[in-house]
Amino acid sequence: MRQRLPVIHSITQHDAGPYRMERLDLEFSNGERRLYERLHPRGYGAVAVVPLLDAKTVLLVREYAAGFNRYELGLVKGRIDAGETPEQAANRELMEEAGYGAHDLRVLRTVSLTPTYMSHQTHVVLARDLYPQRLPGDEPEPLELVPWPLDDLEALFWREDCSEGRSIAALVIARDWLRRHATR
Incomplete structure (x- = not known):
């Protein structure tokens, strides 16, 4: 069973050295809401x-x-x-x-x-x-x-x-x- 991707209600971001830190306000298919953080490196991989x-x-x-x-x-x-x-x-x-x-x-x-x-x-x-x-x-x-x-x-x-x-x-x-x- 493939699950539906969570709904992203908002994304806030700030610099974290060589990365950009994002905080995602997510709502999952069962109605649960959570804050997730993710890092995006600067550059091209x-x-x-x-x-x-x-x-x-x-x-x-x-x-x-x-x-x-x-x-x-x-x-x-x-x-x-x-x-x-x-x-x-x-x-x-x-x-x-x-x-x-x-x-x-x-x-x-x-x-x-x-x-x-x-x-x-x-x-x-x-x-x-x-x-x-x-x-x-x-x-x-x-x-x-x-x-x-x-x-x-x-x-x-x-x-x-x-x-x-x-x-x-x-x-x-x-x-x-x-x-x-x-x-x-």
Whole structure:
């Protein structure tokens, strides 16, 4: 059974740093009313890049994660700038963070973070046919590059220093896509 979307009676908003916070006055189909809050990030979304060094190896980066005050192993990620497509943003971020560009970029799907209260979306981009190319980035230190075998992602997922959900989801999505398209 598909439920009817709640009626929005009003929306108020205010700035919350890099987000716009909205408060929605909602009425559900059963007559219940509630106030919900949701965050809208400023900008145009983000990319999580799955760069393949070869058919069996993904390139990861190790970078400082302020949220946990540790170094985290994951994918190249970043914001989409005004006027960029997800593919262009993925290639730029790859050049800035890893020192590579890609001739073949493909958006595999778009994933969300906590959709119950946030509208942020991240585009999972598969990057193949890499070539050396560096652009200046905003990282305060060079990121460590870590090649990882695609056949051993399970070991990566159980590491303490690999906990970022977008990286894990993107790697599973890319692995599945590659398996489905291996014979085509």
